[in-house]
Amino acid sequence: MSSRQPPPLLLDIGLVGLAVADAWIHVDFVDRWAAACAFLGALALMLRRRMPLTTFVLTLPTALVTDAVVAPMAALYTLSSLSRHRLLLAGCALFYAVIDFLPWPWSSLDATELSQTTNLFHLSYGLATAAAPVFLGQLVQARRELSLRLADITEAREHERLLTAQSVLAKERAQLAREMHDVVSHQVSLIAVQAGALQVGSQDPETRQAAATIRRLSVQTLDELRHMVSVLRASGSRPTELAPQPSLADLERLVDASGIEATLETDLPDGLPPTVQRAVYRTVQEALTNARKHAPGAAVTVRIHRRDGTLHTRITNTAPTRRALALPSAHHGLVGLAQRAELLGGTVTSGPTAQGGYELWLKLPVERNQ
Template sequence: MSPRRPPALVLDLALAGFALADVWFHVDVEDQPAAAFALLGALALMLRRRLPLTTFVLTLLTALVTDAVVAPMAALYTLSSLNRHRLLLAGCALIYAIIDFLPWPWSSLDATELSQTNNLFHLTYTLATAAAPVFLGQLVQARRELSLRLADIFEAREHERLLTAQSVLAKERAQLAREMHDVVSHQVSLIAVQAGALQVGSRDAETRQAAATIRRLSVQTLEELRHMVSVLRASGSRPTELTPQPSLADLEHLVEASGIEAKLETDLPEELPPTVQRAVYRTVQEALTNVRKHAPGATATVRIDHRNGGLYATVTNTAPTRRAVALPSAHHGLAGLAQRAELLGGSVTSGPTAQGGYELCLELPVERNR
């Protein structure tokens, strides 16, 4: 991780202070015109980012009448780092070199001295000194542009990677949709048909009621599967709304349609966050499903109340009256409930009761999730 650069204002103040120190060492205070031009050039550096060419012109007066070089060279560097016009930069460097080379006042210039070796060496040195900030500024500008290009390339690659991942995900969803439609939906349809036939052909009232429940749940599951298939197939092409999320208002219907003898007891405020309502609904749904699978013949009690700023949902079932039939399970239900509760700042606890039943309790903070 690269260190953070100081703010631009701090850098400008530091550069202006360095230029003022240069003026202090090279300009005689008693020479008021020279001191005034030198101070003007040093203070003009505060404008170098917004008006680089104007700043350079103002600092030329410093180079003309004094030996201070910090202000004009800093202005020339800033101009070259912000300007792409190379002819203008070459002209500015040449003007600065000429002004720095010629003595002040110009009336003291002796043409015969220009041909001397020392003066030619001085002219070469001055030209090199003027070219150095231009080359350095152009190098910084090229580095800045290269960084921007690299950032654009990185962004383009990230976008391409995202598109590739979305394409792969869309293919997997399409394959999953086909499997759900061809296998799962077909089998659930057969269950519904067989349950309907059993409901019509059976003479036992209890058997007909059980068959009706199986048929109703199969039809409901089939509708949800078809909606999920449509969502998966439409993924990546157009927005598709998911099935409306359940709330506490749907708990009564959930308990009635659970297929077991269950009682619902609630004492809740009128308004609760939607996330809390969904967590309670899914917890009760998972608990009732587990009772139906693992405790045949048991009864359940669902208690939901609000106290001490928290919401408590408890599902307790009695001991089973029949042996449970082994059913396939991924064992992800309770783990998913615990993860959902942790995201909301709550917890899920579960375990057997002293009477041989089972109890699952959800605790959620209400105020935190508003």
């Protein structure tokens, strides 16, 4: 309901009051029959929205025995604004005009008076008066239907715009899937093949172990990459399940497969929220990756514990023992961790330690994410 339009009940009460005032002015209350008809027609306006035709019929005695016009005109307008039957509306308007023209009682009607110019003018005026609310009601009905059609058109255009955007997104996803399959998958496959060859051909145990780790990580990356490509190629045509999300149960395997000297210390209970478990896993994963890239030869310690309703995750690495190689990086890892933690109501802090190492500290509220 628009704020500019009064409530329907208040509008109906005001209209009844206006009809009563019209009856008060034009009806002689000495004539109880006329007064009763006038007040019946006024009170019938409370039914005009639910039973417009019945309301119009109940107001006809007002037009017949009194000079009050508000009630029958309002009833005729309401009927014409809600009905689509043009023949019915024309008949009601004609019937009202005839009743308004005929005197009461009908026995006082002189047939010769119908030929008089004044009475014919009166009948024409009554027809015009009856046609006015009919035309106005039809105009309001047409305007209401036009507004509904415009709303439907607007909704259809929004739906079409959404479909167009989804189509564009689907094409971009398909193109991205092709790029990942043709470029990234090919390069990772070459890394796995070269690592396998190095593992078989090398005589150095440490080199063979490093090559085996590289090969295992490459194969795991290829599996995840193939699933991502299949998700992208789905292009939104149907819901596609994502890969199983990691949990704290996978942390030990993550630390063991990191390829660096890492220790995991945790005493967490079961039943932590999945979102918290994923955030901790991704934080540890990012910290191990950064230590492997930027602090070669460093030892990493992962400590996870819960205190006062807050989950604390500290990943600390010692100073590097050799110079780090220059590797490409988009520098989005820590930013992404901070955003993930902020969504869960937590914080991420990081910085160098006094011993020349580096520390990453994640704090997450547990009860808020239950």
